[in-house]
Amino acid sequence: MADSETQGQPQAAPIAPEIPGIPAPPALDMSWARVPTARPAKPTIGAEGFTLKMADAGEYAYAPDHWPYENDTPRGSYPAKDRGLPAPYTIYEKAEVWAENCADLYEAAIREQWKPATQVSWSSIEPLPDHIEASLDQIFSNISEQQYNSNAVLMGWLKEISYGYHEVKLYLATQTFDQARHVEAFRKRALANGGGLGVQAPGFLSRAVFAAFKFTELTVYVNIIRTAFLLALCERGDAIGRSQADRQLFELTANDLRRHLAYGVEHLRHYLLQGDDAKRRNVRAWLERGEIMLAADLRRDRPLREALILVLGGSVQAGKTALRELRQAQLRRYLRALESATFVGHEQHVNPALTEIIDNP
Amino acid sequence: MAVSPGILQELRKESGGEDLDLSWLDRPLAERGLRVAPGKRGLTLEDIATSSYGAIPASTSNQSGRMRGAAPRSDAQHTQMIWPSKAASWSESAMLLYEEAVQRQWSSAVDVPWADLPDLPEEIELAMSQLCTFLTQVEFIAGDVPGKYAPNVSGEYFEIGLFLASQIMDEARHLDVFRKRALANGIGLLQAGPGAIGLLTAQDFTEMASTLHLVGEGFVQSMFRMGEMFAQSEVDKRMFRLAAQDESRHVAFGVMHMKYVIEMQPERRDEIHTYLDRMEGQLGTGSAQAGLTGGGQTGEALAILLGGGTSETQLREGYLKLLAIRKRQVNEYMHRLEVVGLGDRRQRMAPMMQALLN
Numbered sequence A: 001m002a003d004s005e006t007q008g009q010p011q012a013a014p015i016a017p018e019i020p021g022i023p024a025p026p027a028l029d030m031s032w033a034r035v036p037t038a039r040p041a042k043p044t045i046g047a048e049g050f051t052l053k054m055a056d057a058g059e060y061a062y063a064p065d066h067w068p069y070e071n072d073t074p075r076g077s078y079p080a081k082d083r084g085l086p087a088p089y090t091i092y093e094k095a096e097v098w099a100e101n102c103a104d105l106y107e108a109a110i111r112e113q114w115k116p117a118t119q120v121s122w123s124s125i126e127p128l129p130d131h132i133e134a135s136l137d138q139i140f141s142n143i144s145e146q147q148y149n150s151n152a153v154l155m156g157w158l159k160e161i162s163y164g165y166h167e168v169k170l171y172l173a174t175q176t177f178d179q180a181r182h183v184e185a186f187r188k189r190a191l192a193n194g195g196g197l198g199v200q201a202p203g204f205l206s207r208a209v210f211a212a213f214k215f216t217e218l219t220v221y222v223n224i225i226r227t228a229f230l231l232a233l234c235e236r237g238d239a240i241g242r243s244q245a246d247r248q249l250f251e252l253t254a255n256d257l258r259r260h261l262a263y264g265v266e267h268l269r270h271y272l273l274q275g276d277d278a279k280r281r282n283v284r285a286w287l288e289r290g291e292i293m294l295a296a297d298l299r300r301d302r303p304l305r306e307a308l309i310l311v312l313g314g315s316v317q318a319g320k321t322a323l324r325e326l327r328q329a330q331l332r333r334y335l336r337a338l339e340s341a342t343f344v345g346h347e348q349h350v351n352p353a354l355t356e357i358i359d360n361p
Numbered sequence B: 001m002a003v004s005p006g007i008l009q010e011l012r013k014e015s016g017g018e019d020l021d022l023s024w025l026d027r028p029l030a031e032r033g034l035r036v037a038p039g040k041r042g043l044t045l046e047d048i049a050t051s052s053y054g055a056i057p058a059s060t061s062n063q064s065g066r067m068r069g070a071a072p073r074s075d076a077q078h079t080q081m082i083w084p085s086k087a088a089s090w091s092e093s094a095m096l097l098y099e100e101a102v103q104r105q106w107s108s109a110v111d112v113p114w115a116d117l118p119d120l121p122e123e124i125e126l127a128m129s130q131l132c133t134f135l136t137q138v139e140f141i142a143g144d145v146p147g148k149y150a151p152n153v154s155g156e157y158f159e160i161g162l163f164l165a166s167q168i169m170d171e172a173r174h175l176d177v178f179r180k181r182a183l184a185n186g187i188g189l190l191q192a193g194p195g196a197i198g199l200l201t202a203q204d205f206t207e208m209a210s211t212l213h214l215v216g217e218g219f220v221q222s223m224f225r226m227g228e229m230f231a232q233s234e235v236d237k238r239m240f241r242l243a244a245q246d247e248s249r250h251v252a253f254g255v256m257h258m259k260y261v262i263e264m265q266p267e268r269r270d271e272i273h274t275y276l277d278r279m280e281g282q283l284g285t286g287s288a289q290a291g292l293t294g295g296g297q298t299g300e301a302l303a304i305l306l307g308g309g310t311s312e313t314q315l316r317e318g319y320l321k322l323l324a325i326r327k328r329q330v331n332e333y334m335h336r337l338e339v340v341g342l343g344d345r346r347q348r349m350a351p352m353m354q355a356l357l358n
């Protein structure tokens, strides 16, 4: 009977000694204990512990298509009469943020968290020829900078997402923390072996990430385009890295990026399946914009291009061939992600600016 | 330290090498030759903040994505969102606290011994669910507020951005663990309160450090540290202990930021006092002397947990213990104020809180 909450109870005598200026506690009320919320079944704890999915069972699992509360009311609780200030959230539609796999990805991310300071075999790194070390550092600097951009902007979006989709907000918190560790780990590597940072990126895609008007647009740039390209690069970490530490960095990062891509794909699929042609049109516009910006970065970033050539091949010619293979693998990763998100047939419509730089890297 | 000209010449002479520029190897614009070895705590952010990479500028005109120490490009894209001054967000402890956060992550799924949750009287479990409903309600706010400022933090001060990400991760885990606790006992979530949206009104990073870190999280930290008093089992003790550890980092970050600002910009003292005035007003006005950590329902739930039941004797005992928690909250708050250089607040503090000072 939450309605009785503000009616109060007859005043009983104070039950604790008074301190000047401190009001005495009221008589027992407990109206909060009588609110009509769902009583969940007690969980049976298994090997994976008490997961979010287990906790949010029954009625607590239900995330409505539209979230009705403008403040921080937790989903499944009994809303307060006095809800204070309506929050600055702008996203109340499930279609704008939802992905079916959030709760699982959240727990997986926590299980798979790694610690760059102590879990990378830093002492395994041997001195390398100057131009190879400098080239590796250029690649590491680029990854560190990209992830800082993704991270900073994503953190800023959290305040837009209303409370009802807590699985999404929980998952995104793990993504920001993963990205922070990528910034950190690759910077550490660049400074660990006689090198330093390289040249900054042109920043066209980063600018688009900042400028995203919609959350789904942001995920297209960050979780689909940038992540697919970066993942394909990390998956070639054996060809790029020169030490156990390098390979660990690429492998651990790739593992995180697979989750980020999985969220991007699931969210995009949800967005597309919930919508009409307009949604498909939006996605096409975002993809085109993202592809053009990515192409601008790739075309202008001579240090990164040359670093990849020097690192990937035993000779310049071999490096160039390997770079083309890498770019093609990146494009395939990206197109495969779109297909999984039910955005099929895009290989025919990739922006020419991007196909040009993939074919002639 | 440039790459030797001989190697560059050979690379250019190779088949396919004619279109290589290689000026970035020839005349690198970022410092090279760093060889940072891991120390006792592995390879840390403090280890790599060395030489020019450790020179943290007091202000910056870097409006691009360039990370501290990287070589600039003339065509790099700009955004005017980036704060130019170090004092806007800097905290001396950020690197240390970030590394600690990475090392001390925990899992709400497996690091709390859920299977050992005992069967307790219903009134106790109801009270725990109510307390956890309050806690799970406010935890995301403590992530959304720092997140709001992350896009403004320059790559020159990237350690701040990294710390904020670690706080967002911690707060997510807090939301999650308290939600799980409310759902683990067959009771579920109960009455939501007025919440903490007000914290999102912060218009300035230092305002956030004052309102969220120093006051809001500070009070929660003191309460979690006394979690042994209201925990009903090892499950709860562990949950509050782990959460308290995280909150200590958040509070320390904010305290060190405020200390830095008050040292560097003493002209901001009065302004900062006004943020605290506002917070103390809000915190002090709650009915049932529960305002210091939530609404009236949370205070009552805490009293039941602290006293071990709802009989008059138990409640009396519960409210006495609650008062002890309040006292500790206020005194630890005063201690933080002294650390940041606002010891004069002892005289300015809201009377209801002042009454609890030692």
Ligand SMILES: [Fe+2]
Pocket (backbone or CB within 6 Å): B139, B142, B170, B171, B174, B247
């Ligand atoms: Fe927290």
Ligand SMILES: [Fe+2]
Pocket (backbone or CB within 6 Å): B142, B171, B217, B246, B247, B250
């Ligand atoms: Fe916190």
